[in-house]
Amino acid sequence: MTLRSYVVTRILLTIPAILLLLSMVFLIMRVLPGDPVALHFEKKATPEAMEAMRRTLGLDKPLLVQYFEYLTGIADINYFIKFGYPNLGKSMQDFSDVGEQIFAAFPATLELAIYSMLVAVGIGILLGVRSSQSYNSPLDHLIRGFGTVTYATPVFLLGMIFQLIFGVYLHWLPIGLRISPRVNPPVGLNIGGVRIATGLYTIDSLLEGNIFKFVESSKCLFLPSLTLGLILCGIFIRLTRTNMLETLRLDFITAAKARGLKKTTVVYGYELRNAFLPILTMMGMQFAILLGGAILTETTFSWPGIGRYIVDRINFRDYTAIQGAIVIFGLLITLVSLVVDILYAYLDPRIRL
Amino acid sequence: METKRSILARFLPRLTSLTQKGPSGWMVVVGAIIVLSLIIMTLISPWISPHDPIEINVGPLISPPSAQFPLGTNHLGQDMLSRILCGGSIMLQVALLSVFICFLIGVPLGLFSSYVGGFFDKVCSLVIDSIYAFPGLVIAIAIAAMLGPGAVNMALSIAVVYIPSYFRIVRSQVLSIKELSYVEAAQSIGARWYTILFRYILPNVVPSIVIVATVNFADAVLTAAGLTFIGLGVTKSIPDWGWDLVDGRALLTSGVWWVVTFPGIMIVLLALGFTLIGEGLSELLNPKLQR
Numbered sequence: 297m298t299l300r301s302y303v304v305t306r307i308l309l310t311i312p313a314i315l316l317l318l319s320m321v322f323l324i325m326r327v328l329p330g331d332p333v334a335l336h337f338e339k340k341a342t343p344e345a346m347e348a349m350r351r352t353l354g355l356d357k358p359l360l361v362q363y364f365e366y367l368t369g370i371a372d373i374n375y376f377i378k379f380g381y382p383n384l385g386k387s388m389q390d391f392s393d394v395g396e397q398i399f400a401a402f403p404a405t406l407e408l409a410i411y412s413m414l415v416a417v418g419i420g421i422l423l424g425v426r427s428s429q430s431y432n433s434p435l436d437h438l439i440r441g442f443g444t445v446t447y448a449t450p451v452f453l454l455g456m457i458f459q460l461i462f463g464v465y466l467h468w469l470p471i472g473l474r475i476s477p478r479v480n481p482p483v484g485l486n487i488g489g490v491r492i493a494t495g496l497y498t499i500d501s502l503l504e505g506n507i508f509k510f511v512e513s514s515k516c517l518f519l520p521s522l523t524l525g526l527i528l529c530g531i532f533i534r535l536t537r538t539n540m541l542e543t544l545r546l547d548f549i550t551a552a553k554a555r556g557l558k559k560t561t562v563v564y565g566y567e568l569r570n571a572f573l574p575i576l577t578m579m580g581m582q583f584a585i586l587l588g589g590a591i592l593t594e595t596t597f598s599w600p601g602i603g604r605y606i607v608d609r610i611n612f613r614d615y616t617a618i619q620g621a622i623v624i625f626g627l628l629i630t631l632v633s634l635v636v637d638i639l640y641a642y643l644d645p646r647i648r649l
Numbered sequence: 650m651e652t653k654r655s656i657l658a659r660f661l662p663r664l665t666s667l668t669q670k671g672p673s674g675w676m677v678v679v680g681a682i683i684v685l686s687l688i689i690m691t692l693i694s695p696w697i698s699p700h701d702p703i704e705i706n707v708g709p710l711i712s713p714p715s716a717q718f719p720l721g722t723n724h725l726g727q728d729m730l731s732r733i734l735c736g737g738s739i740m741l742q743v744a745l746l747s748v749f750i751c752f753l754i755g756v757p758l759g760l761f762s763s764y765v766g767g768f769f770d771k772v773c774s775l776v777i778d779s780i781y782a783f784p785g786l787v788i789a790i791a792i793a794a795m796l797g798p799g800a801v802n803m804a805l806s807i808a809v810v811y812i813p814s815y816f817r818i819v820r821s822q823v824l825s826i827k828e829l830s831y832v833e834a835a836q837s838i839g840a841r842w843y844t845i846l847f848r849y850i851l852p853n854v855v856p857s858i859v860i861v862a863t864v865n866f867a868d869a870v871l872t873a874a875g876l877t878f879i880g881l882g883v884t885k886s887i888p889d890w891g892w893d894l895v896d897g898r899a900l901l902t903s904g905v906w907w908v909v910t911f912p913g914i915m916i917v918l919l920a921l922g923f924t925l926i927g928e929g930l931s932e933l934l935n936p937k938l939q940r
Contacts, residue, residue, distance in 0.1 A: 316779045324791050335797065437672065444928060448867060448920035450874050453894065453913040456901055464904050471902070588784035592875050596898070606787075607879045610794055618794060625787055633782065 302641050310634050317626040318370065322363055325619045326355075332615035336388050353386060353616060370623065384620030389612045394620035398602055402624075403495025404474055405601030408520055408593065409586055410496075415525025416586075417579060420532020425563060427533065428540035440537070443530035451589045455523040455596035462519060472598035475513045482509045520597040524589050528582055535578050539571030546570075573644055580636030584629050673932035680863075680925030687737055687919050694735035700728040702735050702888040711900065714907055721907035723896055733911050736890040737919060739800060739883050744869035746804035747811065748862055754808070755815025756858060760846050762816070763823040774820070777813045785810035789872050793881045800883050807872050811865045818861050822854045856934045863927035867920045874916050890915050 325332070333346050333355060341349075350356040354365060369375075369383040376382050381395035427439040446454075463471035474497055475481055482501035484493025493500050497513035543549060544567060552562050591603030598604070602621050609617040667674040700707045706726040714721045720729035762773040780788065792806035826832065827850065835845050876882060877891030885892050890912035897909030 313779060316775065317783075320776075320779065321791070324788070324795060328792070328795050332795075335795075444924055445917070445921060448871070448924045449917050450871055450878070450894075450913070450920075452875070452878050452898075453909070453916065456894075456898055456909050457913070460901055460904070460906055460909070464902060584782060584784040588786035591786060591790070592878060595879055606790065610790070611880055613794075615794070618791065622787055622791055626783060629782060629784070 299641060303638050306634060306637055306641075310630055314627065314630055315367075317630065318367060318623065319363075321619060321622050321626065322366055325615060325622075326359065326362060332388070332613075336613040336615060338613065349388070352391070353388065384623060385616045387609075387614055387617045389609070389614040389617065394617050397617070398605065398621055398624050401600060401602045401605045404599055405587075405590055405594070405603060407474075407496040407498065407517065408524065408590055408599060408601060409583070411498075411517055411521035412524035412528065412586060412590075412593075413579065413582075415521055416528035416582070417532055417575070419525065419529040421536050421568065421575070423529070424533045424536025425540060425568060427537045428544065429563065431541060436537075439533060443533040446526055447530040449527060450592070451524060451527045452592045452596045454527060455520070455593055458519050458523055459596070469519050470516050471519070472516075474516050474600060475509070476516070479509060479512050482506060482513070520593050520599055523596070524586065524593045527589055528586060531578060531582060532575065535574055536568075536571060539574050540567050543567045543570045573640065576643070577636060577640060580633050583632045587625050587628065667933075670933060673929045676925045676929030677933065678929075680922045680927075680929060683918055683922030684926065687915070687922065688741065690734060691737040691741060694731075694738075698728075698731035698734050700731045702727065702731040703886070711905055711908075720911050723893070723908050724900060729893075729907060729911055732888040732893060733890070733915060736888045736893060736912060737915060739887055739889045740870055740873050740891065740916070740919065743800055743804045743807065743873045743883070744866050746801065747807040747869045748865050750804060750808035751811045751815050751865060752858070752862065755812040756819055756851075756854075758812075759816040759819030760823055760851065760854070763820040764827060764842070764846055764850070770820075773816070777816045780809070781813035781817065785868070786872060786875055789876060790879070790881065793876055798881065798883055803873060803876060803881070803883055806876070807869050810872065811868065814861050814865060815858065818857045819854050822857055823850055826850050826853050856930075860927055860931045860934065863923050863930060867923035867927065870916065870920045870923065 333349050333353075336349070337346060347356070354362060357365075366385075369385060372383050379393075379396065381393075381399040384394040384398065386392065387394050387397070423439045423442070427436045430436050459471040462469045470476060482493075482497055482504050484491055484500040485503035486492075492503060494503075498510060498517060501507075501509035501513055549562065549566060552566050557566075587603075590601065591606060593599065594601045594603035595607045602624065606618055606621045609621070667678055694702075704727065707728050708718050708722040708726055710722065710726045711724055712718060712722045718728055718730065720733060722728055723732075758773065762770045788810050789806045792809055793803055796802035796806065832845060832849060835849050840849070874891045874894070877889065878895060880895075882889065882891055882895075893912040894909060894916075897905065897912070900908050
């Protein structure tokens with residue numbers, strides 16, 4: 297199979313996966329016992345008001361019709377082109393467009409996810425390599441212990457401890473929000489009326505050429521991404537360690553050492569390179585866990601992302617909004633696993649066989 | 650009395666032999682000690698608590714740890730030590746119940762699906778894999794939000810997340826075991842399918858299930874704490890480490906560290922205990938991973 301036909305097959309396989317995902321979300325939110333409208337009002341509204349709400353949101357129609365409308369709504373390309381986000385229905389709380397709200401919150405989550413993943417992989421590889429180099433020594437056990445303890449720590453607890461130490465006691469870093477309320481959010485690059493912005497504050501402030509805003513947004517980003525990254529790094533430590541230990545015994549490493557190459561060249565240029573593919577796959581798999589952790593991290597740090605949006609909407613019992621956010625999470629994960637699979641096939645030709 | 654002694658006599662050498670197997674054996678022993686002491690602590694808490702854990706104003710509001718209140722008091726003047734002692738009960742119940750549900754659904758489904766094979770297996774695997782790919786916490790949040798508060802509902806929503814782990818491990822093991830000649834022998838002497846499945850195949854899968862279950866325990870504890878943290882907890886009227894963390898978060902900015910730290914340490918200990926057991930066991934049972 298050539299790379300191109302592999303990519304095409306993989307993309308085609310994504311379609312049933314997405315359909316399954318959407319159906320599952322629908323099943324959970326609409327078919328499971330529990331009436332969203334009754335839950336929303338917490339049984340405090342008159343039957344007429346509840347009926348009116350059902351009619352406005354289309355929840356009075358038969359389930360099959362609802363299912364069909366839900367699917368065609370998300371798949372509505374014209375809507376997507378017109379507004380720039382899929383049609384995810386109206387919020388139960390304020391009847392505004394759920395898609396719009398979620399896509400406004402999306403860059404915050406993306407920024408947190410990118411930097412957390414960098415922290416997790418960076419620390420994971422560094423400690424994993426260190427651990428494999430001193431196999432079975434006290435340092436090795438210490439690093440593995442560190443990985444286990446971070447796995448067992450709730451992400452919000454670590455976040456709160458960091459807030460307490462670095463925010464409340466030391467006053468070094470802010471304990472919430474994406475940028476200080478005294479600073480205007482960065483707007484990105486402006487070339488002849490065309491605005492180039494990513495929505496990621498650290499990148500937009502650089503595009504704008506404003507170092508002050510970059511420092512401000514980095515300060516806000518530091519604790520949340522460190523928290524989430526530390527929680528995720530355990531799995532990368534373990535993976536790097538095992539893979540490094542396996543490569544360590546291979547002939548080409550002995551040959552490289554025999555040729556008198558520098559130790560760092562052998563370790564990072566030869567061993568780590570060989571051990572990197574499983575790490576890449578794990579990055580794809582961890583992305584789902586990262587998004588789950590992002591919900592708790594965003595809540596802890598008042599980070600205005602999708603996770604925080606979900607939690608806010610849970611407090612309002614806004615079921616259409618929760619459903620929309622979950623759909624977006626699912627689509628993101630499908631997309632990431634698609635990209636990782638294609639990247640993997642590109643890097644390792646055996647996959648395409 | 651006699652039976653009790655013989656159980657202990659049989660159990661102790663096993664424990665000591667575990668510790669002789671190097672770090673993985675120690676991990677299991679230490680993990681088991683942590684988990685057992687936390688369970689015992691929760692069970693006997695009514696008799697050892699210095700104060701009533703839900704009685705308000707037993708001391709001054711938000712007072713730091715002192716001789717009278719070793720772990721301080723919270724914003725309602727409740728004694729933190731008494732709340733810590735019994736605060737694990739809901740979490741333990743939810744974790745236990747969810748592991749039980751997972752076990753009850755995931756294991757038979759995995760056994761059956763891989764043994765029958767064909768279309769049924771394909772559909773099951775497809776659905777299970779798509780749940781598996783999803784962030785566990787997000788599914789749990791969706792289901793818990795739909796079902797409403799309650800220990801059983803929380804356990805159910807966590808169980809849905811972890812059923813795939815059981816299904817996948819059982820399925821992959823059965824796929825290789827059912828090709829073995831002793832299964833073929835059983836089939837040829839006319840053993841019924843359920844006899845083969847539950848009597849001949851299941852015992853060989855049990856070690857892997859035990860590992861999954863211990864890891865599942867740790868995850869269930871963390872998920873339960875997460876659900877409570879975002880406001881989907883069981884009930885605030887029963888002392889719970891998760892709820893104490895939520896209360897502590899509100900007090901954090903005024904520098905109150907004790908309301909957050911102590912319940913936090915308890916949750917970490919509980920999850921760590923199960924993780925240690927799980928990791929230790931998996932290394933003991935799969936020697937290949939040990940290197």
